[in-house]
Amino acid sequence: MRPITSTLIVIVAFVFALPSFAQNPFSPAVRVNDRVITQYELSQRLRFMTVLRTPGANEELARNILIEDRLKQDALAAAGITLTDEEIETGMEEFSSRANMDLQQFTRALGQAGVDRETFRDFVEVGLGWRNYARLRFGPRAQVGEDEIDRRIALASNRGGLRVLLTEIVLPNTPQFANQTQRRVQQIERITTEAAFSAAARDFSVSPTRTRGGRLDWLPLSNLPPQLRQVVLSLQPGEISAPVVGPNAILIFQLRAIEETDAEQPEIAALDFATFYIAGGDSDAARSEAARIRAQIDTCDDLFSIAKDLPPERLEREVLPPSEIPQDVGMELAKLDPGEVSATLTRGDALMLLMLCGRTPELGQEINREAIRNALVNERIASLSEGFLAELRADAVIVTP
Structure with missing residues (x-):
C-alpha cells in the first residue's frame, strides 16, 4: 500500500457526488464462487478508494478489487487462517498513522466522507490475512541464496552492473478479456524459440512494442522495478518468465541476452x-x-x-x-x-x-545483508502470490446478476 496523507480528506465533497447505486443496496452486485458482493459493498469500496485517491478509481476497478478480496477470503478459509480482533485493530491503527491520524480521527474522517468503519475494517482484515497466507504458502519457495545477495549488492554498487535485452508481451487483465488472456498465456508458456515469442507478441500483445515483435532495446537492470528485476535474474537467455500480474495487465518476458557493463549503475x-x-x-x-x-x-x-x-x-x-x-x-x-x-x-x-x-x-551506505535477503524474499513472495491469485480468478465462477 502506498503512503497516504491527511490532505486526502479534503475531497469529501467530491465523494458525495459519486453514484448512489439507487437499486436495493443489499442486492447482489457480483457472485464469486459461493460468496456475494452487494451493491452496498461496491459503493462503499468506491467511496473508500476515492478518499485514498486510488488512481483510476471507478466502479469497475472497485468491483475487480472486491472480487480479488473474495478469492483471497476463500483461500484464507481453506487454509484455516483467521485474525484476532486485536490484530485487526492494530492493523487499522498502523494504516491510520500513514495519514498522520490516530484510528479514531481517521475513522471519523472516513465517516464524514460516507465510508463506514466496517468497510475500513474489512479492507485491513483481508490485506493482513492475505499477507500471512502468502508468507506461509510461498515462504519456503522464496528462500534466497548467498549468491543472489552478492549479485544484488554488486548491482547497487558503482562498480558497473548488468544490462538486459528483453522481449515483452503485454496482455489485458480485465474481466472481459479474462478467458482470452488465460488461453493466450497457456499458448505462450509452450513457446520455445525467440522467433515464436516475437510472433506471439505481434499477434497478442497490446503494447506498442508489438510492432517490433515485442523487442526492447538494452535496459540497465537497475532501471527495472525490484520485482521484475528478480524475475529477469532468474532467467537464462532464451527462457520465458512466469506471468507477472499487474492491475490491468499481465506481463510475460523472454530474456534475449544479459551482459556486464563498466558504466556506473547505482541502485x-x-x-x-x-x-x-x-x-x-x-x-x-x-x-x-x-x-x-x-x-x-x-x-x-x-x-x-x-x-x-x-x-x-x-x-x-x-x-x-x-x-x-x-x-x-x-x-x-x-x-x-x-x-x-x-x-x-x-x-x-x-x-x-x-x-x-x-x-x-541510492547514496552509499553500509551493506546489511539480512535486509537485502528480506527484500529479495518479499519480492519473490509478492510475485508468487500475484500469480496464484491470477490462477484463482481464472478458475473461479464469477457471475454478475
Whole structure:
C-alpha cells in the first residue's frame, strides 16, 4: 500500500457526488464462487478508494478489487487462517498513522466522507490475512541464496552492473478479456524459440512494442522495478518468465541476452514521475489526446499548465521508491529517460499518460545483508502470490446478476 496523507480528506465533497447505486443496496452486485458482493459493498469500496485517491478509481476497478478480496477470503478459509480482533485493530491503527491520524480521527474522517468503519475494517482484515497466507504458502519457495545477495549488492554498487535485452508481451487483465488472456498465456508458456515469442507478441500483445515483435532495446537492470528485476535474474537467455500480474495487465518476458557493463549503475532510491489521466481508456480519441499533449510538453512541470483548469485528480506527481510503484507502471518507466512519455497503460476507463521526471540514486551506505535477503524474499513472495491469485480468478465462477 502506498503512503497516504491527511490532505486526502479534503475531497469529501467530491465523494458525495459519486453514484448512489439507487437499486436495493443489499442486492447482489457480483457472485464469486459461493460468496456475494452487494451493491452496498461496491459503493462503499468506491467511496473508500476515492478518499485514498486510488488512481483510476471507478466502479469497475472497485468491483475487480472486491472480487480479488473474495478469492483471497476463500483461500484464507481453506487454509484455516483467521485474525484476532486485536490484530485487526492494530492493523487499522498502523494504516491510520500513514495519514498522520490516530484510528479514531481517521475513522471519523472516513465517516464524514460516507465510508463506514466496517468497510475500513474489512479492507485491513483481508490485506493482513492475505499477507500471512502468502508468507506461509510461498515462504519456503522464496528462500534466497548467498549468491543472489552478492549479485544484488554488486548491482547497487558503482562498480558497473548488468544490462538486459528483453522481449515483452503485454496482455489485458480485465474481466472481459479474462478467458482470452488465460488461453493466450497457456499458448505462450509452450513457446520455445525467440522467433515464436516475437510472433506471439505481434499477434497478442497490446503494447506498442508489438510492432517490433515485442523487442526492447538494452535496459540497465537497475532501471527495472525490484520485482521484475528478480524475475529477469532468474532467467537464462532464451527462457520465458512466469506471468507477472499487474492491475490491468499481465506481463510475460523472454530474456534475449544479459551482459556486464563498466558504466556506473547505482541502485535507484526513488522515481519522480507524473501521471495524467485521459478519459476514454484505450480508444482512438484518448490516444489522439495523448499525442496532442505529448507534443506540447518537454518536462513534468509543463503538465501542470495542461491540467490547470481540470479536476485535481486528473494529474498526479509522485516520488516513490521502486518497490511501491505498480509493476506495469514501473516497467513503462524503466523504458523512459527523464522527459520522455508513455501512453500505453489504462486504469479503469482512463488512459495513463506517464512522464518520467527523474531518478534518484541510492547514496552509499553500509551493506546489511539480512535486509537485502528480506527484500529479495518479499519480492519473490509478492510475485508468487500475484500469480496464484491470477490462477484463482481464472478458475473461479464469477457471475454478475
